[in-house]
Amino acid sequence: MPPRLLPAFKPDWLAASALTERLLFVDATMLMHLSRGLTFDPLRSAEVLDNALCALDEKTGYVSQMQAWVRGGGLHNGECPTLPTGRIVVDVTEAMNAERKIIHSAAILNMEKEAGIAPVLFLSMVSPALDIGMRVEVPLRAVLLGNPPLENTYTVYLHSLLTSEGKELVYYGITKRGWNLRFNEHTRFAIAQKSRRLFARTLRDLITARADELFGVQDGKPKLRGLITTIIATGLSHAEALDVEEAMVDKYSLAAKHPNGLNMIPGGVAGLRRAASFRRKK
Structure with a gap:
């Protein structure tokens, strides 16, 4: 039989709502909804993701452009804005350090060969039971502030x-x-x-x-x-x-x-x- 799986993160909707009020771009409740059942901590992930998006926006203004598009109706009003230089991939990784503490990090990749494709969020982790890589790919637009509720x-x-x-x-x-x-x-x-x-x-x-x-x-x-x-x-x-x-x-x-x-x-x-x-x- 396979090794026992670790328990999933228990959703805390009140904490997610409170965190969302402090973030500039990310809706933590959306991220929590889309990661339900995972061991991934959506609250910490939302913070790390928002910090990465703030840094990207300071350089390019691209995230503010996407945010305006989301608030304006998103896909109902046309295709998602993209960068001509490449596709934005934001990889938020959950890993365990040498002290067996869970850490989260974020990297922003510019995929030149995928220019014109809507940006995506990767939630990357390693299965603690099977020691294999796991990744969830979510449209970045889906976790930005301004979307209608997913319920x-x-x-x-x-x-x-x-x-x-x-x-x-x-x-x-x-x-x-x-x-x-x-x-x-x-x-x-x-x-x-x-x-x-x-x-x-x-x-x-x-x-x-x-x-x-x-x-x-x-x-x-x-x-x-x-x-x-x-x-x-x-x-x-x-x-x-x-x-x-x-x-x-x-x-x-x-x-x-x-x-x-x-x-x-x-x-x-x-x-x-x-x-x-x-x-x-x-």
């Missing part, structure tokens, strides 16, 4: 499982409760309930093989080497989320069409119809 809206997410064979196995889904709460359910279904669904089964096999490797077992089986979760879109209505999921699954991850896809049925409304058909046949 009662939907998120479309992508899980990418990186394997020891160099493969990237992909799964798209939607949720209203927080993407990582749903991922934790997938993990429980995979490990404890031994679900036979393709995503859960694949996740179980990769995790178990990695855990065995940590215990010194060399069996030649594919092992989990990393996990990347990408927030494709957030703050959506149910209908909007279904449309996005259906398009993404069909284009990238439907197992019947794509060798590295882990979605067994179509996404969106088509998937709901397929699932209803399965239930009627039982």
Whole structure:
């Protein structure tokens, strides 16, 4: 069995609201919502992120430009502003130092080859149980002040499982409760309930093989080497989320069409119809 996972950070919405009032650019409540279920400390991360964005804005004025765009309606009023020199990637990393204290740091990267693409926030960490890299990719706009609340809206997410064979196995889904709460359910279904669904089964096999490797077992089986979760879109209505999921699954991850896809049925409304058909046949 895999090593025991550390408990997730317990959301403190009052503390997040109070912190948000002191920050210049970052909405800590948004960051807390989008990182629910992670061990990542969203309060400290929000502070570190805001400091990094303040430094970037002093040099370029770009974050203030994005903030004005968000407050003006965001995507409803056109595409997100970008820099002609490259795509801004803000990487907030959670790590443990030699004294076993958790530290957070931020780095701002300018990806020249990705100029014209909207900026993104990386939340980078190492799984304490499996000793593998993990990263959450969130549109930077989603954590800036001025967005409408995320409560009662939907998120479309992508899980990418990186394997020891160099493969990237992909799964798209939607949720209203927080993407990582749903991922934790997938993990429980995979490990404890031994679900036979393709995503859960694949996740179980990769995790178990990695855990065995940590215990010194060399069996030649594919092992989990990393996990990347990408927030494709957030703050959506149910209908909007279904449309996005259906398009993404069909284009990238439907197992019947794509060798590295882990979605067994179509996404969106088509998937709901397929699932209803399965239930009627039982």
